[in-house]
Amino acid sequence: MTRLATHKVGAWLWVSDGQITIISGKVDIGQRISTALMLIVQEELTLNTALMSVAPVQTDRAPDEGITSGSKSIEDTGAVVRQAAATLRQAARALLPQNGALWALQNGQFCSPDGTQKIDILDLITKLDPQLPIDAAAAFLPRDYGAASPFMRDLDQMVRGRFCYLPDIDVPNMQHARLVRPPHSHARLGAIELQILAKMVEEKVQVVRDGSFLAVVSPDEWAVETAAKRVARACTWVSDKTLEIKDIFESLTENNAKKIRVIDGIPDPKAPLVALKDLPYRARFEKPYLAHGSLAPSAAFAHWSQMGLKLCSHSQGIYPLRASIAQSLGLALEQVQITHVPSSGCYGHNGADDAAMDAALIAKHCPNVPILLKWTRQDEQQWEPFGSAMVVELGMALDPDQKISDFHAQVYSDTHRGRPRPDGAQGGPARLLANRLRADPLAPYVPLLNMNPQGGMHRNIDPIYQIGQKIIVKNLVQDLPLRTSAVRCLGGGANMFAIESLMDEVARDQGVDPLAFRRAQLHDLRSLAVLDALKTELSTRPTPSGQMPGRGMAFGQYKNKMTRTAISVDIDLREDGQILLKDVIIVADAGRIIDRDGLAAQLEGGFLQGASWALYEEVSWSAQGLLSQDWDSYPVIRFDNIPEMKLVLLEPSDAPSVGAGEATPGPAIAAIANALFDATGLRLRRLPFRPDRVLKAALGD
Amino acid sequence: MRMALRVNGQTHQIDCADDTPLLYILRNHLKLKGTKLGCGLEQCGACAVLVGGKVQLSCAALAADFLGQEIVTIEGVEALPLGQKVQAAFLDQTAAQCGYCTSGLVVAVTGLLSQDPQADQAKIKDGLKGHLCRCGSHPRVLRAVQQVVAQS
Numbered sequence: 001m002t003r004l005a006t007h008k009v010g011a012w013l014w015v016s017d018g019q020i021t022i023i024s025g026k027v028d029i030g031q032r033i034s035t036a037l038m039l040i041v042q043e044e045l046t047l048n049t050a051l052m053s054v055a056p057v058q059t060d061r062a063p064d065e066g067i068t069s070g071s072k073s074i075e076d077t078g079a080v081v082r083q084a085a086a087t088l089r090q091a092a093r094a095l096l097p098q099n100g101a102l103w104a105l106q107n108g109q110f111c112s113p114d115g116t117q118k119i120d121i122l123d124l125i126t127k128l129d130p131q132l133p134i135d136a137a138a139a140f141l142p143r144d145y146g147a148a149s150p151f152m153r154d155l156d157q158m159v160r161g162r163f164c165y166l167p168d169i170d171v172p173n174m175q176h177a178r179l180v181r182p183p184h185s186h187a188r189l190g191a192i193e194l195q196i197l198a199k200m201v202e203e204k205v206q207v208v209r210d211g212s213f214l215a216v217v218s219p220d221e222w223a224v225e226t227a228a229k230r231v232a233r234a235c236t237w238v239s240d241k242t243l244e245i246k247d248i249f250e251s252l253t254e255n256n257a258k259k260i261r262v263i264d265g266i267p268d269p270k271a272p273l274v275a276l277k278d279l280p281y282r283a284r285f286e287k288p289y290l291a292h293g294s295l296a297p298s299a300a301f302a303h304w305s306q307m308g309l310k311l312c313s314h315s316q317g318i319y320p321l322r323a324s325i326a327q328s329l330g331l332a333l334e335q336v337q338i339t340h341v342p343s344s345g346c347y348g349h350n351g352a353d354d355a356a357m358d359a360a361l362i363a364k365h366c367p368n369v370p371i372l373l374k375w376t377r378q379d380e381q382q383w384e385p386f387g388s389a390m391v392v393e394l395g396m397a398l399d400p401d402q403k404i405s406d407f408h409a410q411v412y413s414d415t416h417r418g419r420p421r422p423d424g425a426q427g428g429p430a431r432l433l434a435n436r437l438r439a440d441p442l443a444p445y446v447p448l449l450n451m452n453p454q455g456g457m458h459r460n461i462d463p464i465y466q467i468g469q470k471i472i473v474k475n476l477v478q479d480l481p482l483r484t485s486a487v488r489c490l491g492g493g494a495n496m497f498a499i500e501s502l503m504d505e506v507a508r509d510q511g512v513d514p515l516a517f518r519r520a521q522l523h524d525l526r527s528l529a530v531l532d533a534l535k536t537e538l539s540t541r542p543t544p545s546g547q548m549p550g551r552g553m554a555f556g557q558y559k560n561k562m563t564r565t566a567i568s569v570d571i572d573l574r575e576d577g578q579i580l581l582k583d584v585i586i587v588a589d590a591g592r593i594i595d596r597d598g599l600a601a602q603l604e605g606g607f608l609q610g611a612s613w614a615l616y617e618e619v620s621w622s623a624q625g626l627l628s629q630d631w632d633s634y635p636v637i638r639f640d641n642i643p644e645m646k647l648v649l650l651e652p653s654d655a656p657s658v659g660a661g662e663a664t665p666g667p668a669i670a671a672i673a674n675a676l677f678d679a680t681g682l683r684l685r686r687l688p689f690r691p692d693r694v695l696k697a698a699l700g701d
Numbered sequence: 702m703r704m705a706l707r708v709n710g711q712t713h714q715i716d717c718a719d720d721t722p723l724l725y726i727l728r729n730h731l732k733l734k735g736t737k738l739g740c741g742l743e744q745c746g747a748c749a750v751l752v753g754g755k756v757q758l759s760c761a762a763l764a765a766d767f768l769g770q771e772i773v774t775i776e777g778v779e780a781l782p783l784g785q786k787v788q789a790a791f792l793d794q795t796a797a798q799c800g801y802c803t804s805g806l807v808v809a810v811t812g813l814l815s816q817d818p819q820a821d822q823a824k825i826k827d828g829l830k831g832h833l834c835r836c837g838s839h840p841r842v843l844r845a846v847q848q849v850v851a852q853s
Contacts, residue, residue, distance in 0.1 A: 158803045295834070639843075
């Protein structure tokens with residue numbers, strides 16, 4: 001149970017007018033957390049979801065649950081909400097007239113043993129004190145394995161175009177805003193032609209400037225969109241520095257790194273840095289900078305008035321964001337209120353927080369005017385904090401029994417922790433983009449080594465397999481060209497790609513079936529069950545067919561403690577070097593399943609995001625700015641390369657629910673790499689596996 | 702300029718700049734917020750509408766180019782029998798995660814199947830390749846399309 005369990009039931013569940021409201025600090029980012037919370041309450045109170053709502057997540061009203069990240073919402077918030085609901089059911093039962101223990105509970109009603117009396121559970125709960133402490137000993141209802149029909153909160157609104165996303169906000173007297181950004185992060189605004197400024201006054205477009213932060217505001221959205229482009233053309237930018245264009249993988253070295261060893265799963269600053277032995281199996285893997293590439297560019301709504309600053313944001317952490325914005329603008333915390341309003345899926349720390357700060361700054365210049373700021377596609381692709389480029393160097397040795405005796409890992413990466421949060425001096429404001437552009441700019445935040453187990457680049461670099469001796473070194477590399485933060489899986493995507501590629505390489509070199517080789521390195525029964533289920537499923541399949549077919553597999557357990565996942569991928573390689581995804585099997589054990597359909601959606605979606613990283617995605621730049629600016633220059637997976645997918649969900653009894661949102665991308669990349677090897681004998685170790693790279697490798701270049 | 706647009710069966714008189722894309726008219730003048738702004742570059746499909754029954758991206762095409770034509774947005778799709786079937790299939794298959802691409806996809810699938818009710822998987826995949834989904838709901842969308850095809 002988490003620290004949150006000390007709260008009162010009323011902090012999480014609130015009953016009035018025959019409805020129950022779930023109050024949580026976790027936000028919907030496409031992962032269906034609010035649906036899962038409703039299903040948990042449904043399970044414990046036997047209530048129809050039609051009698052439930054989920055409160056908007058707003059500072060001052062919602063519990064401060066930090067950031068919705070790390071696949072932790074089900075384990076943390078889900079567990080507390082379940083305990084609160086069980087507490088309510090237990091206390092409600094105690095209010096029953098007599099022999100309360102014998103009354104049956106069904107469809108939200110207690111029914112007396114003789115069947116003559118029925119009492120709504122919500123009527124009983126209404127009589128309870130919301131201050132009732134959550135009882136950690138309140139028992140859960142036995143699991144009902146009945147086939148619950150798929151349910152997704154608000155889907156009926158979405159398919160009808162009626163769901164209001166943040167960019168759809170429209171209130172009276174609202175004005176639209178767009179930004180005029182510098183060409184790159186070192187450029188500063190020199191001058192703006194006076195002519196265009198006069199023109200803007202004439203056209204009633206307001207120009208907001210604070211140092212190099214520049215925005216335009218108008219009631220007409222199309223006018224503001226075109227004004228931003230015209231103002232941009234009339235700006236002169238100056239810089240004493242351009243973007244470093246040296247090969248990023250040459251920059252990711254220990255020369256400029258803060259190093260730390262991981263001992264028994266924990267970064268240990270006291271552990272000596274030892275020289276690494278030359279192990280028989282060695283390989284180096286490379287992952288470029290990745291964009292979140294949210295479908296909706298980031299946006300924010302802001303209203304500055306005597307009442308304070310009201311913001312709507314699709315940030316994953318409205319409390320840390322509020323503290324960071326308040327500190328940036330010299331406001332008291334109580335003067336800033338943030339309501340979370342969903343936008344498109346974010347897959348980590350995209351431009352949401354920066355857009356909220358941008359909108360706040362614009363609203364400060366336009367008091368009493370509601371402002372809706374939208375970044376453009378180009379703003380998003382150029383200015384969102386990227387997932388760090390990474391290098392992973394691995395070494396492995398086997399003992400005579402083909403068990404792994406030695407494992408070495410050196411991982412090189414910039415930070416994965418760029419979210420604004422007020423930890424340390426200026427930590428919040430310095431991680432908001434606008435504060436680096438304002439008249440009195442803050443220097444970029446200098447990240448510290450992440451000391452959390454499985455944090456940042458540490459995530460899944462420590463293999464889940466039984467290993468004799470491990471030496472794992474994290475290298476935090478700084479002063480790299482692009483700003484970085486959290487993208488789905490953090491370092492786990494690159495690390496699982498690397499480890500599961502090397503496992504495949506070693507198994508094949510030893511002449512052992514890759515699945516059997518992994519199996520031999522595992523003792524955990526649930527991991528073995530996952531691998532066995534994949535083997536069973538594969539035994540029903542014909543060998544892959546096509547022009548140049550291949551089959552690859554990978555295994556992983558996210559953070560070494562969450563969902564266990566085994567994936568098999570069949571591919572076909574076209575003559576032009578394109579990898580076509582054909583058939584995919586995903587076997588997963590996420591413990592007790594709450595939302596079967598939602599779990600499947602996360603596993604499938606995670607696979608496809610991993611596949612997109614494996615085949616297409618790479619941020620590119622020149623000295624003068626980002627080259628990947630849209631969906632042509634930053635291609636992603638599309639409908640024409642979607643494989644057939646089969647999911648096998650294992651559900652061991654009594655196992656607690658664990659997060660699954662980041663379980664599949666890492667194994668997906670490795671399984672594709674291993675399928676390519678199976679098809680061609682080529683071992684590609686740099687992402688993405690673009691057709692030109694596949695062909696180059698085939699030609700032995 | 703002043704123009705008359707036919708949207709979801711109604712005629713609307715609109716005052717706007719000559720170069721205003723259709724999407725901005727739909728969202729801001731007519732307050733039809735179901736059609737989404739994704740890229741403004743005709744690269745992602747979030748802004749799809751039907752014009753004369755065919756799929757049309759609205760984020761860059763000028764509104765003035767559609768005078769006198771029947772425009773159907775996601776809000777008007779449910780008035781079409783096929784549109785209702787597509788919406789029901791998306792619900793049955795829970796074919797969305799964040800849902801931001803969903804209205805564009807519902808419109809596109811309705812448009813594609815009205816042209817070719819028996820479209821096979823390859824045709825559908827090709828027809829939808831201009832539509833991005835970043836959450837990875839593609840397999841569910843494809844199942845939803847199959848469901849509608851099976852019903853026709």
